[in-house]
Amino acid sequence: MTPTNFTINGNAVSVNANEDTPLLDVLRNHLGLVGTKFGCGLEQCGCCMVLIDGEPVKSCGKALSTVAGKTVLTIEGLGTPEHPHPLQAAFLDEQAGQCGYCLPGILISAKALLDHNPSPSRAEIAAALDDNICRCGSHIRILKAVEHAAAAMRAGAGR
Amino acid sequence: MSANIPLPPLLETNPRLDQWVKFAEPGKVTVSTGRVEIGQGVLTAMLQIAADELDVSPERIVLQTGDTDLTPNEGYTAGSQSIQYGGVALRLACAEVRAMFLDHAAARFGHERDELSVDDGAIARRGKPTGQDYWSLASEIDLSRHATAGTAPKSGNYREIGRDAARVDLAGKVFGAPSFVHDMIADGMIHARVVRQPQRGATIASIDEAAIRRAGKGAIDILRDGNFVAILGDDETTVDAAAAVAPGHVAWDGIDPINPGQEEARWLLQRPSIDRVLGPEPVNPAPGQARYEASFTRMHIAHASVGPSSALAVFKDGHLTVWSHTQGVYPLRAALARTLKLDPAHISVKHAQGPGCYGHNGADDAAADAAVIAMRRPGVPIRVRWRREDEFGFEPVSPAMVTTVRAALDDNGRPVDWTTEIWSGRHSSRPGGGGNLLAAEALPNPPPASPPADPPESNGGGGTRNGEPLYNFAAKRIVHHLVAETPVRTSSLRGLGATINVFAIESAIDELAERAGMDPVEYRLSILADPRAKAVVEHVARMADWQPGLSVGTGKGRGIGFAKYKNRAAYAAVVAEVEVDEAVRLTRVWCAADGGLIINPDGALNQLEGGIIQGASWALKEGVRLDAAGISSRDWESYPVLRFTEVPEVFCELVGATADLPPLGVGEASGGPTVAAIANAVAHALGTRLHDLPLTRERIMDALLKA
Numbered sequence: 043m044t045p046t047n048f049t050i051n052g053n054a055v056s057v058n059a060n061e062d063t064p065l066l067d068v069l070r071n072h073l074g075l076v077g078t079k080f081g082c083g084l085e086q087c088g089c090c091m092v093l094i095d096g097e098p099v100k101s102c103g104k105a106l107s108t109v110a111g112k113t114v115l116t117i118e119g120l121g122t123p124e125h126p127h128p129l130q131a132a133f134l135d136e137q138a139g140q141c142g143y144c145l146p147g148i149l150i151s152a153k154a155l156l157d158h159n160p161s162p163s164r165a166e167i168a169a170a171l172d173d174n175i176c177r178c179g180s181h182i183r184i185l186k187a188v189e190h191a192a193a194a195m196r197a198g199a200g201r
Numbered sequence: 202m203s204a205n206i207p208l209p210p211l212l213e214t215n216p217r218l219d220q221w222v223k224f225a226e227p228g229k230v231t232v233s234t235g236r237v238e239i240g241q242g243v244l245t246a247m248l249q250i251a252a253d254e255l256d257v258s259p260e261r262i263v264l265q266t267g268d269t270d271l272t273p274n275e276g277y278t279a280g281s282q283s284i285q286y287g288g289v290a291l292r293l294a295c296a297e298v299r300a301m302f303l304d305h306a307a308a309r310f311g312h313e314r315d316e317l318s319v320d321d322g323a324i325a326r327r328g329k330p331t332g333q334d335y336w337s338l339a340s341e342i343d344l345s346r347h348a349t350a351g352t353a354p355k356s357g358n359y360r361e362i363g364r365d366a367a368r369v370d371l372a373g374k375v376f377g378a379p380s381f382v383h384d385m386i387a388d389g390m391i392h393a394r395v396v397r398q399p400q401r402g403a404t405i406a407s408i409d410e411a412a413i414r415r416a417g418k419g420a421i422d423i424l425r426d427g428n429f430v431a432i433l434g435d436d437e438t439t440v441d442a443a444a445a446v447a448p449g450h451v452a453w454d455g456i457d458p459i460n461p462g463q464e465e466a467r468w469l470l471q472r473p474s475i476d477r478v479l480g481p482e483p484v485n486p487a488p489g490q491a492r493y494e495a496s497f498t499r500m501h502i503a504h505a506s507v508g509p510s511s512a513l514a515v516f517k518d519g520h521l522t523v524w525s526h527t528q529g530v531y532p533l534r535a536a537l538a539r540t541l542k543l544d545p546a547h548i549s550v551k552h553a554q555g556p557g558c559y560g561h562n563g564a565d566d567a568a569a570d571a572a573v574i575a576m577r578r579p580g581v582p583i584r585v586r587w588r589r590e591d592e593f594g595f596e597p598v599s600p601a602m603v604t605t606v607r608a609a610l611d612d613n614g615r616p617v618d619w620t621t622e623i624w625s626g627r628h629s630s631r632p633g634g635g636g637n638l639l640a641a642e643a644l645p646n647p648p649p650a651s652p653p654a655d656p657p658e659s660n661g662g663g664g665t666r667n668g669e670p671l672y673n674f675a676a677k678r679i680v681h682h683l684v685a686e687t688p689v690r691t692s693s694l695r696g697l698g699a700t701i702n703v704f705a706i707e708s709a710i711d712e713l714a715e716r717a718g719m720d721p722v723e724y725r726l727s728i729l730a731d732p733r734a735k736a737v738v739e740h741v742a743r744m745a746d747w748q749p750g751l752s753v754g755t756g757k758g759r760g761i762g763f764a765k766y767k768n769r770a771a772y773a774a775v776v777a778e779v780e781v782d783e784a785v786r787l788t789r790v791w792c793a794a795d796g797g798l799i800i801n802p803d804g805a806l807n808q809l810e811g812g813i814i815q816g817a818s819w820a821l822k823e824g825v826r827l828d829a830a831g832i833s834s835r836d837w838e839s840y841p842v843l844r845f846t847e848v849p850e851v852f853c854e855l856v857g858a859t860a861d862l863p864p865l866g867v868g869e870a871s872g873g874p875t876v877a878a879i880a881n882a883v884a885h886a887l888g889t890r891l892h893d894l895p896l897t898r899e900r901i902m903d904a905l906l907k908a
Contacts, residue, residue: 060418060438067438076384077377081507082589083441086837089507117377130375137367137803140811141240141557142374143381143508171845175837177507178240178557179814181848183807 048109050075051119061107065099066090068106069116077117077146081175088174091147092116098154100173117146120153129153132191133184140178148174152188160196164189208350211235211290215273216347218301221294222255224339230255230262230322234291235275236283237267238370239528239558241868242804243283245369249361249800250288254295254354256319257335259361264369267530267552277529277631279560279693280661281770281866284800288864292354298344300352305342306333356861363859365803370554382524382553383511387582390513392437394444394588395570396430397595398643399830401650402455404428409450417443424577429643431574433583444588458829463688465893466498466601469624472684475653479665480678483620491610493713497705499894500824502599503840504694508556509592510563514571515582521548521575525568526555529631533565536632537572539648540641559815561692563587563596565632569640593835595639598825599694600626600687602664604705608674614717615728621668621702622680626687627653628663628697653685656697661767667699667873670706671765673730689825689832695812696766696872700819701894703764703873704880708890711760711881720749721761721881731765733795733857737774738763740793740856745776754888756781760881762874771796771870772856775813777878778849781886784898787817787849787879792871794855797862802855809853809871816875818843822895 045056050073057072064083069075069092078101081089085103092101093115094108121127126134129152139145148171155162155170162170167188176184215221215235223231232251238244244264252259265271267278275287299319306324307314310331318325323334355362374380405428413432414421419439424431432447434440462468486492513524521543527533530550538545555564571585587595603624608616630637630651637651655663662668668679714724722742729735741747741761751759758781763774773794780786790813799805822841826834834840853871876894883901884890889908891900 063438067441071437074386075377076379076386079381079508080383080586081509082837084589084836087507121376123372123376126376133375134367134372137371137807139368139371139374140242140807141507141554142371143240143506143556145374146377149375165846168845168848175507175842175844177505177559177815177842179811179818179843180807181814181843181845182810182851185845185848 046106046110048111049113051115057106059106061105063106065092065101065104065106065109069101075116075118079143079146088147088151089144091150091174093150093154096154096157098151115150117149120149127153128194129156129188129191132187132194136183136187136190138183138187139180144174144176148176148184152191156192156195160192162192208348209286209290209293211273211275211286212293212348212350217345218294218298218348219344220273221291222298222344224335226263227336228261230257230335231265232262232291233265233272234287235267235273236287237278237528237552238554239278241808242368242801243278245366246284246800246804247288247291248369249364249366250292251295253359253361254292255299257322261322269530269534269548269550274531277532279528281766281868281870283866284864285770285866288800293350294348296352296354297348297350301342302335302338305338306331362798362800363802366801368804381508381555382513382526383508383586385513385524385553385584387513387515390582390584391433391435391578392440393571393574393583393585394432394440395585396432396444396447396451397591397639398428399453400456401642403453404455405430406452406454412450413443413447416446424574426577427643427645429573429640431570433574433578459688459827459831461827461829464500464825464827466500466603469601469603469684472686474624474682474684477681478678479658479681481676483678484618486609486618491614493608493610493709494605495709495712495892496603496605497701497708497892498603499601499701501601501689501691502694502819502823503593503825504559504562504596505840505842506556506558506562506592509587509589510567510596511555511584511586512568512571513582513584514568514575516575516579519547521572523548523550523568523572524553525550526553526558526564527568528558528561528564532631532633533568536565536638537569540569540638541572541576560599560694561597561631563592566595566639569638573640573644590835593840594832597630597690597692598832600628600691602698602701604701606705606709608709608713610713614713616674616713618676619670619674620678620680621706623664623668623698623702624682624684625664625698626684626691627655628691628693629654629656630690630692653683655683662698664698666697666767667702667764669768671731671734671768672728674728688827695815696869699764699766699869699873700876703762704876704894707762707874707877708880711884712890722747723749725761725763733772734763734765737772737793737795737856740854741774741776741791744793744852744854745791747776753885756886758882758884758886760878760883760885762877762881764873766866766870770866773809773870773874775871775874775878777875777882779879779882779886781883781901783902785821785883785896785901787821787847789850790817790852790875790878792851792853794853794867794870795857796855796867796870797860797865799855799858800864802858805855805867806853808868810851812869812871813851813853813875814843814848816872817849817879819872820876820879820894820896822897824895
């Protein structure tokens, strides 16, 4: 088995696993990054969203081989309690979540949006999050939190 | 300070004060609650309650939750009862503990009792430190004695209660820290998937183990006991690959095909049922008396938690430990003990968080799966995680229902005699007695099927929940048909029968208002006697700038819905605004709710908002689909829920939140009124009424063609 090399949250890694292993399993079971969640395994719910070279991708349906040489960002690489990403700060300010299981995927989708569009409208935010399911009904707070994060980033709080 | 408060039931069943509060560690207070976090923020609220009654900062509190080794037995965390009952019990226990310390300090140091107070755990006299605190005196006070409820909790001057406290568990989740049972990793852990018995009583004819192993492309272990089949392995990817094909390689005998037509609720009308009348016997209306009758239906609804159920279990040195996102660690322990023929003393069940829980989902079954496997692989930690398809296919669903309302009217068009007639499968099949666990049914010598039963009215009822309108009608009754057999397993889901009953009652009230030539808000106010009910209706009408007399059938509509959940929890009134062409677009929703004393206002609003979004999803999109084999809607495409581009703007306010009235559960209060408000808004927009949920494009087209 040839190791697969890629960058995860800024660090180079080499993973020894079958090349068709889902990236989600690589993250959770081989790299110990359990922040990214299994929701459906069907690429329908967005719980497993990560960024690959800046693009949001459902990691349950992405084979390890497809990330060779690429850069992957997961929720663990977004920010820390000491240095939160403005999105994380805004989600906590708004208390945007109930069970929180969907939040890592939603935060990643929101980051992809704000990286491309620093001033999204409410409708653009909703469209960017439409691949993410939240069953508890925290949508309104989540939409507000993304708006507030965008404003904070425009005002210079971004990294 | 003495209070004549009846001992709350939870203090009767968990009487020792040290079951609730301990001072084991210097500077820290250990507070225990049997309630568990299921996404509703209850841990944060319990922390606020304890901090306030003990006069300590929340940082000093170490909260223990849902653990058969550590916490009181509070049954299930369900029914919007955590604060109303569990919180009240904790509050009284904390108040009594604080008073014991002050009594003791007064006697021991010769202080006037009235001059003493507690400031962050330190005992002060006339506001000045005495040098004593909870921890210096703890060894002198016996908290093993029974609670008397002899000390009234604070009334006003709260420091924590009523504060918008941040959820204690949210930050970890936002930063991707391990937060859920799914994230727990034990040394030597084995991953497991269960191949589900397609129906109770089905028996395995043959298993093509070779084909399953080939698909796994790695080492797996296939465990079989009776009709229980599990795929085990240390590599989750391999186990998943094998599990994905396994259902196609197990042939079953003894399967009764079901009639997929049963996905629509009206089939219930033809089925054998257990019948009851609650309230006065029906009377024949007087000749010429105006009457109203209409019938409403709802399909089966899935919990559809965003993550599938999971559990971790290990059987080591004769003791079984199970981590589960169950709603009730003690009832689950009892059910496991029966299933495994193990003394409950040799089982620990520990709550670990899971994805949002809205009632009896697959959590207990996943825990039983893990426990059954762990018993057969001693010493090895077993983690079960259900497949998404199995969560949709095998979790208990909320039963399909039919609710018919009948009213006899007075000369002013107001009901004087009201009947709500309800047909429903059971709303409770929780484990506890040993049955009702999928793994138990698959093992040799399965327990007999539990007889159909519903939560009793003393607990809010199941199918009958909110079947009695709060309105001031002279005679009200419920006729309940508990349908004995359902095509699929059914149990509790947020709101239980209240969702359709409120939808039916509030739809009828709108039609009666129209007959009486009155505005829906005005009509409701004319038939409500309870001032708190009137207050939320008036408040939401103001919030929404409700205008009487808007034209009907313009494609735009507004509707109102109201209920007091279970007629004894929080009051909620909701106004919905829709635009309808072929499909419904929900644009804005307003909600006013009265939950009495609110511990965490932001937490309560979060729950009410969530109930509105979930209610909107039920109303517009949801219905479990069936085929001959059972539930066929096994993914998010065949079971769609409301998505981000479909959510309305939501405005939610608490009415009378600081009033020192007993706390009333809010977690399930907004769902029924939301469904009702949307249905009334759609009727207003279309000029014709839909009686069957969900209000999909197809149903709207049908209704318009018939109109």
